[in-house]
Amino acid sequence: MKLVARSETPYDADPMARFRQHLTRTTGLIGTALLLASCQLFETGDQPLTTFEPQSPAAERIDDLFWLVFWIATVVFVLVMGAIVVILFVFRDKKSEDAKEPKQLHGSPKLEVIWTVIPALILAAIAVPTVSAVFDLTECEDGAMVVEVIGHQWWFEYHYPEEDISTANVMVIPVDQPVCAEMTSDDVLHNFWVPALHGKRYLVPGQTTILPLEASETGEYWGHCAEFCGLSHSLMRARVVAMEDSEFEDWVGAQQEPTTLPAEGTPEWDGYQVFLNKACTQCHTVRFDDETASIIIPDEAFNGPELTHFASREVFAGAVLPGSDQTYQQALKNWLANPPAIKPGSYMPNLALTEQEINDLIVWLESNE
Ligand code: HEC
Ligand SMILES: [Cu+2]
Incomplete structure (x- = not known):
């Protein structure tokens, strides 16, 4: 070669x-x-995560701030680029006898004052509203309804201390009312982000962070954990549902009720037996109308989502199931068959359930509305 x-x-x-x-x-x-x-493309579609459709006073304030900065930056960009183009043209090398040298300057106090004062004014025009928004947006109004948000790998838990309710994946709030999210994490850093309602805020183990929320319209708002928190971070969604006041009261009432202990011999009973016998009770709280049968996992213990009203939430497993290509039942089947196959690293293990056990469990789980 x-x-x-x-x-x-x-x-x-x-x-x-x-x-x-x-x-x-x-x-x-x-x-x-x-x-x-x-x-x-991934971010839009069924679960838009856009900051450009604010649905709360806080998100509107953030949006206004964005546009203020955007337009100031646009004007600066156009002026600077325009000046560069003009200068390139006017002072180009004309290669001719009559081309004159531009006037050579050294030091010009007037120019220097101008190009220091103008940027200082621009920065002030951005800094004043930004800093005041940053402070206002971290404070909750007095009397706001408190919802404690607890981050877990990889799902959000919502606890309503006044109402004494615990739920997961879907945070339900009354429309047009200030809500104060008091947030913390059970394991690693997470970040609660529902772009239509507010900016991002960290959930820090051992600390409480505050996020004022208020939805201006009834409806569903999608969000996502916005801090990389391990293997299934991308499968940790947040969902907020805002309801009319009366509807919200009904929801609270229903969540406060325990669920019915299945009667022996019913199909639900079979599912309940699987639940009792397959280690599920080590991680999942279920409150029954027969209190002696209730399974309560202490807050300090390792826990999974409370299942008392599991079927009242339309989504599960970090609000990623059911996916758009499957039914609720199919998704539940897949989940119970092998959770870590759906969410890598999931703390709910594969419990080697038979198909019969899974079917029984589904009947019982779906009765917990
Ligand atoms: C070692 C603890 C553990 C055991 C045992 C366990 N789970 Fe779970 N389970 C979890 C955790 C943690 C999650 C949340 C997983 C996620 O979303 O990433 C979960 C989620 C679920 C969900 C979805 C709940 C929701 O609203 O998101 C269901 C249903 C469920 N488990 C049922 C069961 C059943 C039935 C059993 C017994 C066969 C069982 N689990 C055993 C820890 C456990
Ligand atoms: Cu997270």
Whole structure:
């Protein structure tokens, strides 16, 4: 084999090589652009995570701030770029006899004052509303309804201390009323982010962070854990449902009630027996109308979502199930068959349930409304 030094085939002498290089570069760029565009596709669709449709006073304030900064930055960008283009043109090298040198300056107090004062004013115009928003947006109004948000790998728990309710995945709130989320984490850092309602805020183990929430419209708001928190971080969604006041009262009333202990011999009874016998009671609280049968996992202990009113939440497993391509029952079947296959690293183990046991469990779980 003959080794050819690079200089022996000069770049210009091989137009094909040049073409190929251009092609690789262009394809790379187009590929990157498409890849980035696809991130956008994932975020919109059924669960839009956009900050541009604010539905609460806090989110509106953040949105206003964004547009203020955006327009200031746009004006600065256009002026600076415009000046560069004009200067490039006016002072280009004209290569002719009559081209004159621009006037040479050294030090100009007037100019220096101008280009210091203008940016200082711009920064002040951005800083004052930003800092005041940052402070206002971390404080809850007096009398706001408190919901404690506890982050777990990989689901959100919601506890209503006044109402004495515990639920998971779906936070239910009354519309047009201030709610104060008092947040913490049971394990690692998480971050609660429901873009239509507020910005992001950390959930820190051993600390309480505050997030004022208020939904201006009834409806569902989607969110996501916004801090990488381990293997299934991408499968940790948040969902907030805002209801009319009367509907909310009904919801609270229903959640406060225990669920019915199945009667012996019913199909629910079989599922309940599987629940009792397959270690489920080590991690899941269920409150029954017969209190002696209730299974209460202490707060300090390792726990999974409370299942007393499991079927009243339309989603489960960090609000990622059921997926858009499956029914509730199919999703539940898959989940019970092998949780870590659905959510890698899941703390709910594969309990090697038989198909019969899974079917029985589903009947019982679906009766817990
Ligand atoms: C070692 C603890 C543990 C055991 C044992 C366990 N689970 Fe779980 N379970 C969890 C955890 C943790 C989650 C939340 C997983 C997630 O979303 O990442 C969960 C989630 C669930 C969910 C979804 C709840 C929701 O609203 O998101 C159901 C239903 C469930 N488990 C049923 C069962 C049944 C039935 C058994 C017994 C066959 C069982 N679990 C055994 C820890 C456990
Ligand atoms: Cu998280």
